[in-house]
Amino acid sequence: MQWIKAIFIGLILIGLSVLAVFFIWLAPVGAAYSAKVMCSAIFVNGLTSTRAREIDVLADNNPLLSLITTNVDLRNQAVSAHAFGFRKRFAIYRPNLGCTLADSPEHIAQLRNSTPVMTPVEPRPLLTTSLPADVDRRVLNSILFDAMDEPGLRPERRTRAVVILHDGKVVAERYAAGITAETPLPGWSMTKSVFNAILGRMRFEGMISDLQEPVLINEWQAEPGDPRATINYDELLRMRSGLEFDESYANPLSDVVQMLFIEPAAAGFAVSKPLENTPGSEFSYNSGASNILSAAIRNLSGSRSTYLSRPTELLFRPLGMSSAVIETDPDGYFVASSFMHASARDWAKIGQLFLQDGVWNGERLLPEGWVGYSTSPAAEDPNGLYGAHWWIDLPGSRNEDGSPRTDVPPLPEDAFFALGHDGQSLTVIPSRNVVVVRFGVTRNRDAFDLRKFIADLSTVFPEKSDRQASPADSSGNTTAEVNGG
Known part of the structure; x- marks a missing residue:
């Protein structure tokens, strides 16, 4: 007993x-x-x-x-x-x-x-146009149908929006019930790529002189001999800071979950992490790096009001992204890793800006060479999957030795991506003059195959000739509903 x-x-x-x-x-x-x-x-x-x-x-x-x-x-x-x-x-x-x-x-x-008053952004809608004559409408519609379709009895794909730009104009879009072209949608880690653009704008405006210079983090510079004080912008953008960080969303006690949902200061939590490796030596994707960059932007901005206006004045207003919002942590720092919302069309403008090498309506917004820098791997990167806060190949597309897999659909070699939790994606394909945005609540990774989706679309849009991509119109003129999609 x-x-x-x-x-x-x-x-x-x-x-x-x-x-x-x-x-x-x-x-x-x-x-x-x-x-x-x-x-x-x-x-x-x-x-x-x-x-x-x-x-x-x-x-x-x-x-x-x-x-x-x-x-x-x-x-x-x-x-x-x-x-x-x-x-x-x-x-x-x-x-x-x-x-x-x-x-x-x-x-x-x-x-x-403590909520600041901000001047609203004037919306500048993208123009819409019909499909090019050499694009098969039936094939494209079939691909879009498959993206929105739920093949099983229980919804798992949950695609909310698909928008396709060609030559800077909307040629096709689909939305789930209750979602419209004006609905702001969460990008999750796609926010990282937007902060790349914000830093590019700051570099263009002379607010940052060199990406190899150490980031301005008060806690690191205050302690004499702190090895973290040598970490620079390039190492953070390329996820090579060397800082310890657990990016496991499945573990409620991991660093990324605690940073986003428990800690009062996401940036402060990331800044406090110790070094695990020599800065610049190893790639380790983590959301803490993006929030450290957010803290650096705050320190470079002087006042709180100037900091909170940076995304709007540097990026959203020039592009006419009136739906865009970046949320803050309780301490008032932008959560640069995860918390931006915008309509699918406004997200597509980020991709179009990068497709056009940082030029918008004839005006250069990003430094010459910034897009090339952002979409090229670090010299010591064995796999070549990640650039500077942009993916340059999709995860799972390489073998363990870094060689491309031959059992997956091929993608255009120049394609690059902003990717986010729950299956969010922004794809830029310069050789096709195409930008593709896809949003959903897809927690089962097998429910939607982004690689196949992009590969199929790439076969529909032929490679462009030597002509340059047409600048996206941001005049604010309203246009008819999209043709062919």
């Missing part, structure tokens, strides 16, 4: 331990994630509360998140979340800054009182 009693007591202790782990470590993550994602989905993306919870939060019935209770305050534009009444977290919406996490009603009031 003693052994039965011992087993019974052991099971009780294990159960109590599991509950303790849940309430101490996991519940705060689940509550913060639920509050933040729902807040953005409702008040930034304009989705219904039911859709925000059932799809954006619970798309694959995550057992942890299903235990979280959420409450939406439409009047005050806020969402609260908790687990059985414990570990409550809040997220509030603020104009021009989207949603931000908060710990208490007092914190909410503090954030609201």
Whole structure:
């Protein structure tokens, strides 16, 4: 009987331990994630509360998140979340800054009182046009149908938007029910590529003199002999800072999850990480690098108001991206790794800017050579997958020795990509004069094959001649609905 009693007591202790782990470590993550994602989905993306919870939060019935209770305050534009009444977290919406996490009603009031006033961006819609004569409309429509189709009984692909630009104009687009050409959509890690563009603008305007110079991080420079003080912009852009960082989204206690949903300062958390390798020596993709760059931009900007206006004044206003919003952490730093929202058409403008070598409407916005730098690997990169906050090949396309796989569909050699969580992608194919944006809530990676999708599209649009790509129109003229898609 003693052994039965011992087993019974052991099971009780294990159960109590599991509950303790849940309430101490996991519940705060689940509550913060639920509050933040729902807040953005409702008040930034304009989705219904039911859709925000059932799809954006619970798309694959995550057992942890299903235990979280959420409450939406439409009047005050806020969402609260908790687990059985414990570990409550809040997220509030603020104009021009989207949603931000908060710990208490007092914190909410503090954030609201510190919301800056910004001049709205004048929208400049992209022109639309019919498909080129040498593009087979039926084949293209079939590819788009497959991208939007849900082949199984249970939706897993959940494609929300596809937009295709050719010669800088919209030639095809598709949207899921409830999503329109004006709906801002989250790019997640596509935000990293946008911060590449912001840094390029700062370099062009003389705010950064050399990418090889150390980033301006007060904590690193304040301590004499801190080896992190040598880390430069290039090493952060190429994910070669040498800093320790765990980028595992499946682990609620990983660095990236704690940084995005628990720590009050995403940038401060990333800055505090110790060195694991010599800066510049090894590639290690991590979101902390992007938020360190956000902190550097803040330090270079002088005032808080100037910092918060940087993305708008340097990038969004010149491109007419009126839907674009980059959200901040509770301390007021842009979450450069993950939290930008924009309509699919506005996201496509980023790709078009890079396709045009940093020139927009005849005006150079990025330094000459910036696009080439951003889309080339570091000299010591054995796989050649990553440039400077842009992917130059899709993950999974190389063998372990770095050689290209022959069992996957070939892509144009000059294609490059901005990629994000849940299957977000922005693809630029200069040899076809094509930009492709795809958004969804795709948590099963096998549900949508981005490589096949881009490979199929590449066969539809023929390679361009020696003529240059046509600049995208940003005059603000309204145009007819897209033809052929």
